Amino acid sequence: AQTVTQSQPEMSVQEAETVTLSCTYDTSESDYYLFWYKQPPSRQMILVIRQEAYKQQNATENRFSVNFQKAAKSFSLKISDSQLGDAAMYFCAYRSARKLIFGTGTRLQVFP
Amino acid sequence: KAGVTQTPRYLIKTRGQQVTLSCSPISGHRSVSWYQQTPGQGLQFLFEYFSETQRNKGNFPGRFSGRQFSNSRSEMNVSTLELGDSALYLCASSLRLAGRMNQETQYFGPGTRLLVL
Numbered sequence: 001a002q003t004v005t006q007s008q009p010e011m012s013v014q015e016a017e018t019v020t021l022s023c024t025y026d027t028s029e030s031d032y033y034l035f036w037y038k039q040p041p042s043r044q045m046i047l048v049i050r051q052e053a054y055k056q057q058n059a060t061e062n063r064f065s066v067n068f069q070k071a072a073k074s075f076s077l078k079i080s081d082s083q084l085g086d087a088a089m090y091f092c093a094y095r096s097a098r099k100l101i102f103g104t105g106t107r108l109q110v111f112p
Numbered sequence: 113k114a115g116v117t118q119t120p121r122y123l124i125k126t127r128g129q130q131v132t133l134s135c136s137p138i139s140g141h142r143s144v145s146w147y148q149q150t151p152g153q154g155l156q157f158l159f160e161y162f163s164e165t166q167r168n169k170g171n172f173p174g175r176f177s178g179r180q181f182s183n184s185r186s187e188m189n190v191s192t193l194e195l196g197d198s199a200l201y202l203c204a205s206s207l208r209l210a211g212r213m214n215q216e217t218q219y220f221g222p223g224t225r226l227l228v229l
Contacts, residue, residue, distance in 0.1 A: 042222070044220065044221075047217060091155065099160060100218055101157070102155040104154050105154065
């Protein structure tokens, strides 16, 4: 069975600085998708970025980018130029055949 | 295009009652999945519906059920509520194109917060 692990329960960053959130996963599949979702205090789950496992190029969305290491089964999220609005819970997720499997989340605090 | 909508947003029930939650997917999306989020268990998959049929089910008791209508709207029902059912229930929709299941992004609604007293 697939598992997703986020080893950092909490992280903090200064506004305008860069922070990296870690995620590792375990799977025997070769074709899959990985996602980072953001859940602000409103509890709305918002898609941040997604990565196709067959693509070697790391996905990028504006200030958000990933470091995808398929062999190591690692999928970290880098947030550049952090903003106060980035403060939220961040969930790493693995897309299996019929469902998303979530990690336990990392709470990101952003200080001015 | 409107996002996923869920009603009601907040609900308070007492033990033993039953509850029905509703989810309207993004227009054109045919698959609806339900998740339960609690502080202790995190985000857990409940079930997925596609073409009015339950396609997959998580590890939850039979008190949790659902259905999907021909317009892709979905409802989930919890009978004989227990205190432990207090949670945020999230609905997510995706296109569900043939042969692309693993590729499809799920888009989430705002959730229904259920409190069982």
